[in-house]
Amino acid sequence: MSRAAGVLPFWVDVLLIPLLNIGLAFLVSGLVIVTIGENPLEAVRLMVYGAFGYEEAIGYTLYYATNFIFTGLAVAVAFHAGLFNIGGEGQAYIGGLGLGLVCLATDQTLPFALIVPLMVLSSALFGLLWALVPGYLQAYRGSHVVITTIMFNFIASALMVYLMVNVLIEPGSMSPESRSFAESAWIPSLHGVLAMAGTHITPSPANVSLLWALVCCVFVWLFIWHSRWGYAVRTVGSNESAARYAGINTRRVVVFTMCVSGALAGFVALNEIGGVHHRLLLNFTAGYGFTGIAVSLMGRNHPLGIVLASLLFGALYQGGAELAFEVPTITRDLVVVIQGLVILFSGALAYMLRPLFERIWLQLSQPAAVTTDA
């Protein structure tokens, strides 16, 4: 009696349509490149080469992807509770503050083996606290989390400028940066670790945070789908009255989920501050928090999808930079346009092709149904 819902098979839904969306984005990007008089195929080749063509390129791609995995997971976890956490950017920023403070306080005294767990904890804790307040306001005061997390991004930004300029700046320095951490507070780079194992690759910013990001993916998967807390989170997100019926404290779940989300976003600091910059500085989040929204959307809020989408966006960032470098007429701004088109087609227009495919699928499956019944 009702229209058959969810008619499309799994693979069309999660593989074919996203790939076609990306294809469309590149098609439109190609048109843009043609209009400025460049060869779009050459541009694609340069981009792919720039992202995967050599060891250093792959390293950079993985390094960007690490950030996107953390922020993508942060958005996804909140999304499962029906919350839209726009504040990944600010949470990552403040997570960096926490990590930086711990490193500055302990890098002269504590050994590496103690500092690294402290770095993980402090970045998570500070990110968590920055998400806790909007979560609390949403749950107990009814202020919408979208609004408050955006506001908290600005507050984080202003706070960091104040601290960097007035408090944490290295004495005698002109730029608002802290002193560099001692090496005992560096997250080991991938090339360093591999070198110890006897394999030598070109140095790149990719570091062990990537492995932690993958571990987080497993944690999130277990948490969301295989624990009673994840059950509560998903119930609140899919049907709040059912959650109340089930005796789930929806307010507590909202606060708790925001905390988990904020902690995941805070881990960006491990990669950026602990793994690459080795000192506290301004604007190291560079929009990764916002891109995390697109990553999560494209990855269907599932850790596996998020890893794949993160790789794509990592490649777009790295390959795009390479493209802008190689072809003078293609500026950085144009690369941003291409990235924007991918976000537009795979995020905002994600369901554009669905009705078409549903119609095609119904047409294809109908004769089959008749023959099986006959």
Place this chain on the structure above:
Amino acid sequence: MNRESASVAAPSVEMLGVCKRFGPVRANEDVNLTVTAGHVHGIVGENGAGKSTLMSILYGYYEADQGELRVDGQRRTIASPSDAIKAGVGMVHQHFMLVENLTVVENVMLGAEGGWHLQRGRRQVRDALARLEQDYGLEIDPDARIDELAVGLRQRVEILKALYRGARILILDEPTGVLTPQETAKLFDILGALKQQGVTTLLITHKLREIMTVTDRVSVMRGGRLVADRDTADTSQSELAELMVGRKVLLTLDKAPATPGEDALIVDALSQRDRHGVARVDRVSFCLRRGEILGVAGVSGNGQSELLEVLSGMRPVSSGRFSLPGIQVDADRQTDPARLRSLGLAHVPEDRHRCGMVGSFAAAETAILGHQAQPQFNGHLLSRGRAIRRHCAQLMSSFDVRPPNPLLRSAAFSGGNQQKLILAREMETRPRVLLVGQPTRGVDIGAIEFIHRKLVALRDAGAGILLVSVELEEILSLSDRIVVMFEGRIVGEVAASQADEQLLGLMMANAHTPDSATVRVA
């Protein structure tokens, strides 16, 4: 199929060989329906039998994949509701399509304003309403706002809308679901008047008694096919039920007299006020004992839903108190659903889609809703998927949920099977108190019989059951005692043995205080 010769005039509706598929689902399969002009023609069938699809084809929501449609003997293509209206077909939906903050006149002219100058349209509608009132006895205040009107009157506005657009064939989809018995009787009077004027009515319903009272002829649908046509005079409720289900159905419930035991739930002057301070539940008192079913009758929206939500801990108590062994709840000592559940209270919510299940969850996950924190489903950190699935499979086999697949998405089950799964979840815990709201709403006849037997069995096992239902038949056949709610208050209580639909109907409209029939149970 030579029915045309039976009547002299052309049949007002003929559907010949109509097929409609949704993907692999065959909603209608080779349906041949002939409706004689001026008849009230009933269409009965279980949920999913294809009645609504068939009517949607006639009204132009769907186009048939195959088959022919004739209206008044002429072949027609009806591709949209506006085609249907042009052909003289009107439809009154189960859920009214009215704009609540507009007046009757404005609603009737909506979509038929007659040009940009509303004043003229308004005058036309007013004249037409006066004429329709004269012809059919459809009285209504043309300037009343919809949200001021009672449900029965809103339905009348829907009928007027259809007639104003020139409908000579009227489709009514489950028209009595929201009406009191008195309003239903009034509706049937109107159908009689329409028939006098030559209007053909198609009545979709699952209430066989109404079919017997009001129709001239009845068609039975099962599994997408039209399986039988009968003259109403030549058939009976039990024959129709059998045709609908495809097997013999017991319409009456055999149950032993109740043997009430100790108090299971005591409610004392309980009130619940909403945000605006309006008392949704107003000083309600009763006592539910173990081993009895207490029915709460009332027109939907008179506080029954809120009563269930307060007693299950989903809404706070505003004043008064209720208690069950182990807990007393009042305005200062609130509680929550988890605590009440742990004390042996189970709750089958009225609206299973809103509260009782999560559509996107696997059936196994819906089957632990409310019990998700129980130790048997959880290890130290992770939940025990296998135990959860096994639990669901057990529930499914004891309540005959089909298909018995714990991994299937909850929303993919039919309404009856969803309801059986929820009832299984709540009843298999052997609760001391069971709150049940609309246990058989949207459930087909075969499953109704099954659910009723399960409820009586639970009562006989010693549970106290509070049954809220807007189906009087259900209240009457299941309950041992009946209270009636009106505007949040309990306006009367009768023993089931002394109640009938007439009496309850009057109490539901608060038109009758049955002093003589009241049996107060101390």
